[in-house]
Amino acid sequence: MRVELLPSSVPTNAGRASPQFLSSYLIGDSLVIDGGSVGLLADVDRQLAVRHVFLTHAHLDHVASLPFLIENAYTPGPDCIEVLASPAVLAQINADLFNGRTWPDFLSLSTPQNTFMRATPIEPLQTVERAGFRITPVPVSHSGDTLGMIVDDGSSCVAFAADTGPTDQIWQELATRPTLTAVFLECSFPNSMEDLATKTGHLCPRTFATQRARLTDRVKVFAVHRKARYADEIARELAILGLPNVEPVTPGLPYDL
Ligand SMILES: [Zn+2]
Numbered sequence: 001m002r003v004e005l006l007p008s009s010v011p012t013n014a015g016r017a018s019p020q021f022l023s024s025y026l027i028g029d030s031l032v033i034d035g036g037s038v039g040l041l042a043d044v045d046r047q048l049a050v051r052h053v054f055l056t057h058a059h060l061d062h063v064a065s066l067p068f069l070i071e072n073a074y075t076p077g078p079d080c081i082e083v084l085a086s087p088a089v090l091a092q093i094n095a096d097l098f099n100g101r102t103w104p105d106f107l108s109l110s111t112p113q114n115t116f117m118r119a120t121p122i123e124p125l126q127t128v129e130r131a132g133f134r135i136t137p138v139p140v141s142h143s144g145d146t147l148g149m150i151v152d153d154g155s156s157c158v159a160f161a162a163d164t165g166p167t168d169q170i171w172q173e174l175a176t177r178p179t180l181t182a183v184f185l186e187c188s189f190p191n192s193m194e195d196l197a198t199k200t201g202h203l204c205p206r207t208f209a210t211q212r213a214r215l216t217d218r219v220k221v222f223a224v225h226r227k228a229r230y231a232d233e234i235a236r237e238l239a240i241l242g243l244p245n246v247e248p249v250t251p252g253l254p255y256d257l
């Protein structure tokens with residue numbers, strides 16, 4: 001399974017890694033998890049190839065460029081991008097993004113002959129099939145209705161744990177997946193901000209380690225969602241912990257998992 005975290009910053013400091021502000025994972029060519037950075041892809045043909053966008057939750061860093069993606073991918077006719085999310089998250093993006101003020105109300109504007117966007121509700125632990133992948137949403141511990149996503153292509157399985165504090169159900173579910181190869185796990189704050197991380201449903205290196213311990217060592221774990229200001233500090237603290245098979249993700253690098 002080919003997975004790429006799509007970059008979200010304009011590189012200005014030659015030789016320095018660009019910070020990551022937004023979240024979108026491209027899986028293959030046509031499946032995306034979260035609409036943070038996908039609408040910023042400079043190669044618009046790659047945006048046109050996207051058919052299905054699964055949303056883990058409606059926080060801005062996970063939906064920010066979804067309006068641009070929908071606009072960029074629009075082609076007159078019945079085909080359009082499908083957005084899949086919990087009913088609560090679909091209601092939030094309708095009220096807050098596609099409301100006719102912030103951006104056009106693409107759902108109301110859509111007719112069967114000319115669609116801008118299609119919204120499909122998904123439910124926890126109800127697997128859906130799209131683009132040759134089986135996607136299973138699993139609740140995690142973040143704001144309200146956040147769903148992690150387990151993606152299975154029949155030979156390997158990769159999990160996207162979304163934003164989450166210490167959690168349980170997704171680790172139980174992944175324990176039943178012998179083909180699990182990799183997990184993208186957030187580590188938003190440094191250890192000095194553990195209280196804030198816990199209050200806001202996020203991880204710091206210390207709590208990240210407790211979650212990593214729920215997986216076997218052979219599973220690759222990518223540390224993602226580091227707050228840009230603390231990214232280096234978090235990477236140093238993770239390195240000191242010496243956790244097995246953990247590495248900070250590289251945005252823009254396709255991984256074959
Ligand atoms: Zn969030």
Ligand SMILES: [Zn+2]
Pocket residue numbers: 023059061062163225
């Ligand atoms: Zn986030």
